Amino acid sequence: GAVVSQHPSRVICKSGTSVKIECRSLDFQATTMFWYRQFPKKSLMLMATSNEGSKATYEQGVEKDKFLINHASLTLSTLTVTSAHPEDSSFYICSGSRAVSYNEQFFGPGTRLTVL
Amino acid sequence: EDQVTQSPEALRLQEGESSSLNCSYTVSGLRGLFWYRQDPGKGPEFLFTLYSAGEEKEKERLKATLTKKESFLHITAPKPEDSATYLCAVQGSSNTGKLIFGQGTTLQVKP
Numbered sequence: 001g002a003v004v005s006q007h008p009s010r011v012i013c014k015s016g017t018s019v020k021i022e023c024r025s026l027d028f029q030a031t032t033m034f035w036y037r038q039f040p041k042k043s044l045m046l047m048a049t050s051n052e053g054s055k056a057t058y059e060q061g062v063e064k065d066k067f068l069i070n071h072a073s074l075t076l077s078t079l080t081v082t083s084a085h086p087e088d089s090s091f092y093i094c095s096g097s098r099a100v101s102y103n104e105q106f107f108g109p110g111t112r113l114t115v116l
Numbered sequence: 117e118d119q120v121t122q123s124p125e126a127l128r129l130q131e132g133e134s135s136s137l138n139c140s141y142t143v144s145g146l147r148g149l150f151w152y153r154q155d156p157g158k159g160p161e162f163l164f165t166l167y168s169a170g171e172e173k174e175k176e177r178l179k180a181t182l183t184k185k186e187s188f189l190h191i192t193a194p195k196p197e198d199s200a201t202y203l204c205a206v207q208g209s210s211n212t213g214k215l216i217f218g219q220g221t222t223l224q225v226k227p
Contacts (some may be wrong), residue, residue, distance in 0.1 A: 002162070030211050043203065044160070057212070067192045097213055104150060105215060107159035114194045 003027050006108035013084055014116055021079045021111045023094035023099075029074035030096030038091045038101050050077055084115040090114060118143040118208045122218035129225050137189040137202055137221045147208025149187050151180050152203040154220070160203055161187075169189055194225045 003026040011020050024034060036044040038072050048064075050056040050071035058064045066088075068080040077096075081088055089110055095105035121140045128134055132145045141149065148167055152160035173180050177198065179190040189202055195206040201222045204217040 003204075006159075024139045034213070034215075036194070046214060049212060049214065091157075095159075099184070103164050103213070104148075104165050105213070106162060107152070110159045 002009055002104075003107040004030075004094065004106050004108040006094055006111050009109060010016060010112045010114075012114045012116065015085055016083055018080055019084055019113060021081075021094075021113075023079070023096070023108055025075045025096040025106075026066075028096070028106075030098065031074065032097045033071055033077040034095045034097070035079050036067060036093045036095070038093060038110075044093065047079075047092045053113045056114075060102055081113065084113070086115045089113055089115045117224050118206060120204055120206055120216050120218035122202075122221050124221060125219065126222045127222065129191075131195055131225055131227050132193045134190070134192045134194070137223070139187040139189070139204030139218055140185060141187070141204075141218075142185075143180045143208040143216070145207045145226045147207040147209060149182055150205045150207070150215065151187070151189055152205065154201045154203055157200075158177075162203075191223070194223075196211070196225045196227050199223055201226045208227070 005024045025067045036042045047062045048056045048058045052071050057067035071077040093110040095107040097103050097105045119142045123138045123152045151163040154160045164180040169184045175191050181188045203220045205220045
């Protein structure tokens with residue numbers, strides 16, 4: 001149990017375009033979903049936390065207008081990178097949690113974004 | 117400020133050579149300490165959650181322990197397939213569910 005999927009697994013886009021990444025919890029209801037960014041050989045950096053039906057909470061330094069997060073249902077969250085630039089190239093990982101407290105986060109397989 | 121430090125940064129073992137990975141933490145009100153395994157190009161895979169000092173959990177060749185200041189991930193008689201990056205994370209009392217991750221320990225087990 002506790003499987004999270006992400007789509008697409010890899011995406012290459014031109015600078016200035018927008019890219020949408022989907023995160024789905026397949027066998028549980030994710031009350032809270034988290035979006036992370038990971039640079040090569042570095043640990044995970046939390047970008048934002050989203051609860052179903054409410055606005056996402058962004059970490060300090062993360063541009064909310066650039067990284068749009070929607071948590072439309074208990075099984076789906078999306079991250080849209082708007083007007084992507086080469087510096088947005090990274091590995092984006094989502095996770096889902098059944099509850100805010102005392103609960104594990106289950107991670108998706110990640111999405112590799114390359115902006116040319 | 118909540119903080120997690122893992123050591124060593126990298127570890128090379130021969131198959132069958134047991135060892136331990138360390139995770140030191142400072143957090144205001146520990147709600148949980150989590151261990152994950154991450155293979156290259158993939159998302160972290162959940163291993164263990166520890167909630168209070170003295171707690172231990174085991175899974176195959178892995179055993180996680182917890183004190184008030186640190187956690188250890190003991191690997192007994194490792195195999196090459198145990199090669200991966202092991203991540204430690206803590207959840208504090210902020211009640212947001214946020215995890216603070218360490219930098220990870222990259223383990224390589226040679227046959």
